[in-house]
Amino acid sequence: MEFIRITPQAHPYVALIQLNRPNELNALNLQLMRELRDALQQLDHDTAVRVIVITGNERAFAAGADIRQMAEKSAVDMLQADQFSTWDQIRKTKKPVIAAVSGFALGGGCELAMTCDMIVASETAVFGQPEIKLGVMPGAGGTQRLTRAIGKAKAMEMVLTxxxxSAPEAERIGLINRVVPVELYLDEAFKLASEITKMSPVAVQLAKESVNQAFEATLHEGLYFERKNFYLCFATEDQKEGMQAFVEKRAPNFQGK
Structure with a gap:
């Protein structure tokens, strides 16, 4: 792959994907997004991987979409390119995905971070949806995920202006999980990922599905979905191991079965 780097075992059970267009501040062109999609699909089927971390570099997670690639496009060109189908496939990743963000996370970069399940940021991270300044608007979830994360008023201000x-403000309003010094942001993402790898992979997947369902369904429908996934956990060996370990006062050894 040309624009991303994959480390399948950056930490035990944790894979790392690094966006790798440093000269363009990791601007998200079509090829990079397709490579990212393929990498996530590959890692989603790798039983040695339980959590995936996506990062850029200290200067930029991703500074937005590749404007040069879009500037002369027509509406029909954009429709036929169907670039957002790639984003839809990324969203369907079953394993937890953590964004480790430093520097710019703007436009498509902010949208990509929000597509992930959790966000760990360095104190230099900056988030925004500046598409309005280019005469367009967010198109990869910026108006939807941002509003769900921080509420209408704040999202409206960010999108319309x-x-x-900053990272501290993003943490305060609930957009990200935590802020750490720049030299620690990737380590902190791995630390969070490692906590999750200790849990049952099956239960983690079902729990992730259930949390995401809260944004897609009514409360009644969401509770029904949650209950079915809760019952499904009792068909796993991990449930037996987890509860037996609790009774025996020892750490469980989850196998993802």
């Missing part, structure tokens, strides 16, 4: 927010 193109305003950037």
């Amino acid at each position: 193109g305003k950037f927010i």
Whole structure:
């Protein structure tokens, strides 16, 4: 792959995907997004991987979409390119995905981070949806995921003015999980990932599905979905192991079965 780097075992059970267009501040062109999609699908089927971390570099997670690639496109060109189908496939990744963000996470970069399940940021991270300044608007979830994460008023301000927010503000309003010094942001993402790898992979997948369902369904439908996934856990060996370990006062050894 040309624009991403994959480390399948960056930590035990944790894979790392690094966006690798440093000269373009990791701008998200079509090829990079397709490579990212393929990497996530590959790692999603790798039984040695339980959590995936996506990062860029200290200067930029991703500074947005590749504007040069879009500037002369027509509406029909954009429709036929169907670039957002790649984003839809990324969203369907079953394993937990953590964004480790430093520097710019703007436009498509902010949208990519929000597509992940959790976000760990360095104190230099900056988030924003500045598409309005280019005469367009967010198209990969910026108006939808941002509003769900931080509420209508704040999202409306960011989307309509193109305003950037700092990492501490992003944490305060609930967009990200935590902020750490720049030299620690990737280690902190691995630390969070490692906590998750200790849990039952099956239960983690079902729990992730259930949390995401909260944004797609009514409360009644969401509770029904949650209950079915809860019952399904009792068909796993991990449930037996987890509860037996609790009774025996020892750490469980989950196998993902």
